[in-house]
Amino acid sequence: MNGLIAIKALAASACVVLLSSLLPHGSTLAQTAPAAIRSAAIAPIPGGCPRFAQGAHVVTPPALYSENGTLAVSFSYQQTVDDKGRTLYCFMAPDGMQNPTLHVLPGDKLTVVVTNNTPQGIKPMALDPPNCGAKFMNSTSVNLHYHGTNTAPVCGGDEVIKTIINSGETFTYTLDFPTDEPPGMYWYHPHVHGISEPVVMGGATGALIVDGIERFFPAVQGLPQQVLVLRDQRQLNNLKEGPGNCGVDVPFHDVTVNNVPVNSYTDKNNVFFVAAKMQVPPGQAQFWRVANISADSILDLSLVYDNVPQTLNLIAIDGVPINSQDGTGGTGQSIAVNHFRLPPASRVEFVANMPGVGVQKATLMTANINTGADGDCNPTRPLITLDVGANTEAKLASLPARPISETAGKRFAGLKQAPVVAQRNLYFSENANQTEFYMTVDGQVPHVFNPDQPPSITTTQGTVEQWSVENRSTENHVFHIHQIHFYVQGQNNFGKEPQAPGIVGQYLDTIEVPAWSGNAQDPYPSVSLLMDFRGEVVGDFVFHCHLLGHEDLGMMSIIRVLPASGKVAQASVSVAGEGVGHHKGH
Numbered sequence: 001m002n003g004l005i006a007i008k009a010l011a012a013s014a015c016v017v018l019l020s021s022l023l024p025h026g027s028t029l030a031q032t033a034p035a036a037i038r039s040a041a042i043a044p045i046p047g048g049c050p051r052f053a054q055g056a057h058v059v060t061p062p063a064l065y066s067e068n069g070t071l072a073v074s075f076s077y078q079q080t081v082d083d084k085g086r087t088l089y090c091f092m093a094p095d096g097m098q099n100p101t102l103h104v105l106p107g108d109k110l111t112v113v114v115t116n117n118t119p120q121g122i123k124p125m126a127l128d129p130p131n132c133g134a135k136f137m138n139s140t141s142v143n144l145h146y147h148g149t150n151t152a153p154v155c156g157g158d159e160v161i162k163t164i165i166n167s168g169e170t171f172t173y174t175l176d177f178p179t180d181e182p183p184g185m186y187w188y189h190p191h192v193h194g195i196s197e198p199v200v201m202g203g204a205t206g207a208l209i210v211d212g213i214e215r216f217f218p219a220v221q222g223l224p225q226q227v228l229v230l231r232d233q234r235q236l237n238n239l240k241e242g243p244g245n246c247g248v249d250v251p252f253h254d255v256t257v258n259n260v261p262v263n264s265y266t267d268k269n270n271v272f273f274v275a276a277k278m279q280v281p282p283g284q285a286q287f288w289r290v291a292n293i294s295a296d297s298i299l300d301l302s303l304v305y306d307n308v309p310q311t312l313n314l315i316a317i318d319g320v321p322i323n324s325q326d327g328t329g330g331t332g333q334s335i336a337v338n339h340f341r342l343p344p345a346s347r348v349e350f351v352a353n354m355p356g357v358g359v360q361k362a363t364l365m366t367a368n369i370n371t372g373a374d375g376d377c378n379p380t381r382p383l384i385t386l387d388v389g390a391n392t393e394a395k396l397a398s399l400p401a402r403p404i405s406e407t408a409g410k411r412f413a414g415l416k417q418a419p420v421v422a423q424r425n426l427y428f429s430e431n432a433n434q435t436e437f438y439m440t441v442d443g444q445v446p447h448v449f450n451p452d453q454p455p456s457i458t459t460t461q462g463t464v465e466q467w468s469v470e471n472r473s474t475e476n477h478v479f480h481i482h483q484i485h486f487y488v489q490g491q492n493n494f495g496k497e498p499q500a501p502g503i504v505g506q507y508l509d510t511i512e513v514p515a516w517s518g519n520a521q522d523p524y525p526s527v528s529l530l531m532d533f534r535g536e537v538v539g540d541f542v543f544h545c546h547l548l549g550h551e552d553l554g555m556m557s558i559i560r561v562l563p564a565s566g567k568v569a570q571a572s573v574s575v576a577g578e579g580v581g582h583h584k585g586h
């Protein structure tokens with residue numbers, strides 16, 4: 001379980017941060033001036049963060065495409081309050097687009113200018129230098145993480161440990177996508193420790209797509225492209241949540257589909273849900289690109305037509321095309337599954353056939369997750385009701401061809417053959433009353449995250465490591481590491497829990513580790529992963545639980561990747577807008 005007590009946690013951790021500033025330790029962040037606040041402020045957009053009504057038809061999010069190697073975006077980060085008193089957050093572009101899908105190509109430059117137009121925050125906490133942006137964080141600070149991208153963790157790039165943009169401040173991100181970035185679906189979201197959960201639930205998130213996936217799967221070119229972003233939010237009706245393995249019961253959070261809420265209700269005997277709607281041409285093959293960008297909701301998706309789960313032909317997981325990294329230069333081979341487990345922050349892309357005219361009932365479902373004795377209720381519930389109509393209301397755009405080079409998209413090629421230079425065991429655990437959550441390297445003392453702490457792992461660029469990530473608590477956790485992907489070797493000691501289909505042998509950035517039974521004779525469930533530090537990434541970045549309530553309560557840690565050449569890490573650091581030290585891929 002976890003509560004929406006992030007602000008409390010922020011306040012409680014303040015003294016920890018200040019005390020820790022007395023401890024000597026290094027950092028690879030910029031020692032020079034923090035990323036410049038040089039761009040003009042982006043004005044707030046009136047009527048920002050709009051939401052659809054319950055039961056509405058799903059509309060594809062607005063999209064922006066790079067041209068000539070560049071995509072430049074301006075964001076007003078702002079908030080509003082809905083009629084149920086929930087605070088909504090969003091990134092609004094000056095033309096009124098909310099959380100647009102950002103399309104780039106491998107090798108492109110993405111520039112994001114963001115102004116924090118939320119109210120002045122409370123509970124300021126100083127951060128140790130080197131800083132990036134503001135020198136203190138508070139309850140309305142923001143920054144941006146470009147989840148899954150293999151970009152650099154530098155100030156003005158994909159750095160989240162020290163990057164702080166406070167109310168009234170403007171910050172410029174300049175991200176250089178490696179030329180070997182796999183084409184697929186990624187996403188962006190704020191990543192200020194202690195307040196990630198409320199702003200992600202509030203909706204300040206969007207999809208980021210590296211185009212060119214048709215190079216690995218020519219069959220998807222020209223297919224109708226269905227971009228679905230699944231978020232969660234505080235329940236409409238504040239019902240009492242069901243237990244950790246709840247079947248059909250009241251969820252921890254309601255889910256939304258492209259900002260159409262799927263609300264939970266109860267009557268005398270039942271829990272029921274009002275799904276979003278989608279009209280589809282009968283029998284049409286569609287390319288679905290689905291991101292679970294919720295804060296805490298684990299999903300298990302299936303397309304069910306008249307009680308029969310349909311075949312989903314997996315094209316990509318976490319932005320990496322299926323079977324695309326084997327180095328043969330051939331095209332990927334899809335994997336057929338009939339459901340797919342999608343923990344928060346994960347993405348899945350698949351081709352599926354829409355229901356034929358004879359189908360009575362067609363639904364995108366999520367199935368109950370057994371999250372363990374202390375876990376959240378993630379019930380079986382419908383997300384989208386598909387209506388077969390010859391005349392679809394809004395015709396889906398087809399996947400456009402965006403050619404990428406023969407070498408693009410092979411960032412992780414050869415990983416499973418590479419020599420392993422280190423083996424590490426990590427584990428998730430919690431304190432007894434679940435107020436502190438830990439992400440620990442075995443042998444070290446469990447502690448909650450604070451942004452001024454030294455790294456718990458130091459490794460060297462160019463290496464491959466084998467990590468086992470265990471769950472020693474009685475609820476599920478979701479492992480994510482920034483900047484790189486890992487090769488999934490195995491899912492171990494899951495007991496009666498089914499293994500997630502389709503992921504062993506693939507390259508993920510986010511993976512679920514189910515709850516431990518709590519019985520001393522049972523081994524801890526774990527996943528075994530090959531960690532790929534062979535790329536351009538050096539510096540400090542984080543690994544953590546992507547159930548954001550857990551991350552906000554401490555379940556995060558820092559890794560430092562030293563440059564292979566032995567030159568000092570600072571050499572790789574750059575300041576936004578100066579174009580120094582940005583690394584291109586191979």
Ligand SMILES: [Cu+2]
Binds near residue numbers: 478546547555
């Ligand atoms: Cu967790």
